[in-house]
Every structure is written in structure tokens, then in C-alpha cells.
Amino acid sequence: MNRLTTSNVVPRIAESASLSGKKVLEVGCGKGFRTAELLRYCSSLVAIDPDKGAIAWATTGKWPETVAFQVGSITDPMFPKASFDVVIFTLSLHHIPEAHMGLAIHNAVSVLKPEGKIVFLEPGSEGSLLEAELLFGAGDGDERTQRNFAYEVMTTHPRLSFRKEFYEEERFRYPNIRLFREHLTPKLGGIEEWLRFLVKHNLELTAKRRVDIFGVK
Template identity: 30%
Template sequence: MASAGNERFNDEAANWDKNPSVQKATRLAFDSIRPIIQTLAERKQSTSEAGLDVLEVGCGTGLLTLRVAPLVREIVAIDPAQGMIQTLEAKIDTSTCQETAAGPRNSPHNVVPICRLLDNPEDPVLPALDSNYPTGRRRKFDLILSHLVMHHVPDLRAFLGTLLGCLAPGGRVALTDFEDFGSEAIKFHPPNKLDGVERHGIPARWMEDLMKEVGFQDVKVSVGWTLAKSVELWEGQKPGDTLDFPFLVCEGARPV
């Protein structure tokens, strides 16, 4: 993620959760990936008593993190913007177990926030595979999530390679971002928030091919939902104008 984008997210962290579009996009993302989480959890429970180990890359303030947490053993939430991580840490400090719309209860005790731009599967900031050897190999994950991150990443091939290296054999990624559906896709961001945007959405067929080239198996890239978002700040648009943005769910597995 470019430094300009990082600065923007640091500046906006305190008010990030107040954006209705951010909240709605996160809820819809969770609704789309929840069946994936549940299927993987059931599969793992059939062979082991342990729950899922999840990595979320680009977790922001933890809106998706805290929805996923009750469904998994542990979720490592990583983001390069210190302001975003500090906001997540504050949520964890003040959260209590309670009934939530996302699941039976909030589980902040199993969230591990980390501030880092992840580009190495063996980065020492990641949890160790064996706690008795803290400087040894890093843990590998059953599932990796990333929501509205890929359009900020300069080198998606390298990014996907890092994610593949962070997966356990047979582990999966479920990556969500808006689709590049043509020239109108640029309007996803207001004109004054284009710094740090590397691409205006993800081309579906291109993404599918790229994931396969990087080494993912069982690749599936499909539209998971559509979000109506305000575009009134763009030239030629009227107050109250919205545009429907399709969101892709990009799935793939590390070979066993």
C-alpha cells in the first residue's frame, strides 16, 4: 500500500466506523464469507478439536475482524496503518462478550492486532509455529481474509504470493473487493480520495488467471453482492446520485 494511502487511513481511523458505506460493505462481506468460514470450520473439526486459525490482511479498525472472531479459534489482524490498529486495540480493550448481530458473542480475547505491511510469510511479527521456539518458523493459517485492500496494492502478484506462503496446506483465501466493471468504476472513491488507489476495482477474469499463475488451486472469482454507493461528488452527478458497485469474492486454496 502506498505511503499516501497509509497517511490517509491514519488520519481517518478515528471516524472510519461512522461511514455508512463502510459499515454496509463490511456487513455484506461478512454475509458472503461466513459460509466459507463455517465450511472450513466443520472440515477441521472433523479431524481435529482445534478451531480455525485466521489471518486478516488490511484489517483496518477491525469491523470485519470482530464479526469473524466468534467463529474461529484465533484471528491475527494486520494492517500497516498505525491509526487503524490503535482503533482496533481500543475496541478490544473495551469490548465484553455479548450478543451481536454477527454471531452468538463478541470474542475480543482471540484477536491479535499487528501493525505491519506484510510482505514476507516468515515475518517475525507473525505468531510462531511453535511457541517453544519463538524465533523459528511462523504459523500457517487455515484461512486468510482481505476486504477492500487489493485495489490499494501496487503489486498484486507479490501480494498473492505472500498470502499463499502464509497458508497451511489446504488452507484458503477469501478476498473481497469491488469489481473493475468499466470506466465508471473510478467513482467508487470521491475525487479527493484517489491518493493511494492503485486500480479502480479488480477485473474478474484477470484476477482468476493471476491467482492460478501464483499457485492457487480451486480458484473461484465471482460476484458476491452489489453495493449502492454515493457518487454525487463527481462532475456531472446530482445530489443523491448513487451507482451500483459489484463486489468480487476471490477464493483459492494452497495445494496440499
């Protein structure tokens, strides 16, 4: 991912969803940190995000020809039917408005080839990063309602058939308060409280991640 983060989540997705040699669509790529890691495992990748600033940032980097970034939302039809072997939502389903989550999954199913897979990487409900989100309004703050709703939508969607679920931990190293502030933009508390919190956690925060893999009906 980036220099602050260590995680085994993408290698495990690659193995469990058999990414090798596959055409992949990443939904909600943001600035492309996870895109770079996913690209090591598949044959080509299209990465979409409606955030123009994030895509502009991502495309300033040097990328191989096997990746394409596009500004766009999974709630709009963007690709022909049967374009991809695997669609991966990377921490993005819970960011889609509740009323549109089902449509997002419907569109993801439409662009999949027969026998394709849909993967949802979502935040889990444990870890000191979640504590920082709740205590300091860090990151996107308290998203527990949207996360639970996203899980309900994916596990009850009529076009998805459940294959596999697993958990992995991500670790975020913050050697100083400047990086903590830049990365997590805390909205509550102050430097002393943030520092106490970071020291208590040995300058490293953890986040449980849940991965769900589905086939399509």
C-alpha cells in the same frame, strides 16, 4: 460492518471458506470494521495492516482475546510457516504495489497450514459507489488498473488453485452530506453536485464485491 453499511459478504465468505473453528489471518484490516464481523465466524483472528494510525484506532475498541491486531505488511515475513487455516485479503490486494502483489500471495501461502485456503475480497466493477469514485475522486478514486492487475496476479499465481468465485453487493447509507464527506472524502465537485448524486441514489450507494477462494498447490 459499521452503521452505514449493510452486506452479506462476510457471512458468505464464512460459509464458503468454512471459517468455523478456524485460525484466520486478515490482511489489510484497516480500522477493523470487517474484523469484528469476521471474528463472529472463526475461532481466532490475527489482523494486520501497515497503517499505524488505523491499527491504533482499531485497538481503542473493546475486543475479545481471540483477536490480535498487529502493524505489519504481508510483503514482510511476519509469522511462522503453517500458522493459519485461512488467510483473507479484505479489499487489500489491489492496494499493494503491483511489483509486490506476487510476493504478498507467496507470503500468505507460506503461513497457511496444509489444506488451507486463501480468500480475496476485492471491489467489483459495478455500482454507484464506483460512479462516485470516478466522478468525485471519492474514496481511493479510480483504482480500476490496480484492481484488474490484482485479479490477473491472483488468477495466474503458480501456488494457487482456483476453488470458487462469487459476487455480493454492499450498501452504504448516507443520510446526510457530512457522513458522505467524512467517509468518502470526495476531491472533486461540490456540495450541490454530491447532494444531487446522493438524492438520485436515494441516499444509498452500492458496490459490487467479488470474492475468490483458492486452495494452495
